[in-house]
Amino acid sequence: MDLFSRSWAALRTAVAGLPDQDFERPSGCTGWLVRDLVCHLIIDAQDVLITLVTPAETEPTRNAVTYWDVVEAPTGDDPLDALIVRLAAAYEDPRLLKFHLDDVGSAAGRAAELANPGVRVSTRDQVLTVGDYLSAYVLEWTLHHLDLIAHLPDAAEPPTESLARSREMLEEIAGTPFPESLSDEDALLVGTGRRVPTDVEQAELGELAAKLPLVLG
Template sequence: MELFSRSWAALRKAVAELPDEDFARPSGCTGWLVRDVVCHLIIDAQDVLITLVTPAETEPTRDTVTYWDIVEAPTGDDPLDALTVRLAAAYQEPGLLRFHLDDVGSAAGRAAELADPALRVSTRGEVLTAGDYLSAYVLEWTLHHLDLIACLPEAADPPAEGLARSRELLEKIAGASFPASLSDRDALLLGTGRRRPTEAEEAELGDLAAKLPFVLG
C-alpha cells in the first residue's frame, strides 16, 4: 500500500510539472494524447474512491494478480475510450485538467492511506481486500506514468521500486518471465505492446515474442 502511495504521488507530480504544450503531445497509449491519459487518470482516481467506500461481506474472489485479466487488444470501438478522448478535449485548458486531477487524485491518495488493508471491497463485480486492490493499482499507475512521458524525455520516470513491482506483477499475470537482460521499463513496454522489440530483443525473448503483447483489462 505504501508503494501505491509513492507511485500515485510520483504520477501526479509528473502531471503537475507538465508545461501546457505537452498536453497535446502523443502519449504511449495508442491513439491517445497526453491530455487523454490525464483525463483517464481522473476517472481512475474516481474508481479508487468509489471502490474504497464499497465494502463487501463475502470472501475475496480476486487478489493483486488475479485482479487483472489478459484481454484482446483494443480496436478503438470501446465507448469509454471514445468518451475519455471527448471529455479530455472538453476541458480545453490544461490547467483545468491539472486542477481536477490534483483535487480528485489527492482525495484518492488520502483514502488509500486511511484504508484498512484487510477491508473487503467490491469492484467490477469482484471482491478483494483493500490491500490487494491498491497493490494491483501500482501496475496501473506505473504503466500510465510510462504512457505520460513516452514522448517527453525530460519528464521524471516512475519510481524504480514501482517499475520492479509492476514487472513482477506482469510476469505473474502472464505466467511468463522476461529475460533478465531487459530493464524493468523495457519489459513493461514490450510486454504490454507499448513498443515493438528490436531484432536483438526479439532474439532474447525467444518463444515469448510470439505471445506478445499482454493486454490487461
C-alpha cells in the same frame, strides 16, 4: 499500500510539472494525447474512491495479480474511450485538467492511506482485499506513467521500486520471467505492446514472445 501512494504521487507530480503545450503531444496510449491520458487518470482516481467505499461480505475472488485480465487489444470503438477524448477536449485549458487531477487524485491518495488493508471491497463484479486492490493499481499507475512520458524526454520517470514491482506482477501474469537483459521499463513496454521488441530482444524472449503483447484490462 505504501508503494501505491508513492507511485500515484509520482505520477500526479509528473502531470503537475508539464507545460501546457505537452498536453497536445501524443501519449504512449495509442490514439490518446497526453490530455486524454490525464482525463483517464481522473476517472481512475474516481474508481479508487468508489471502490474503497464499496464493502463486500464475501470471500475474495481476486488478488493483486489476478485482478488483471488479459484482453484483446483496443480497437478504438469502446464508448468509454471515445467519451474520455471528448471530456478531455472539453477542459480546453490544461490547468483545469491539472486542477481536477490534483483535487480528485489527492482525495484518492488520502483515502488509500486511511483504508484498512484487510477490508474486502467489490469492483468489476469481483471481491478483493483493499491491500490487493491498491497493490494492483501500482501496475496501473506505473504503466500510465510510462505512457505519460513516452514522448516527453524531460519528464520525471516512475519510481524504480514501482517499475520493479510492476515487472514482477507482469511476469506473474505471463507465467514466466522476462529476460534479465531487459530493464524493468523495457520489460513493461515490450510485454504490454507499448514498444515493439528489437530483433535481439525477440530472440531473447524465446517462447514468451508468442504470448505477447499482454493487453491488460
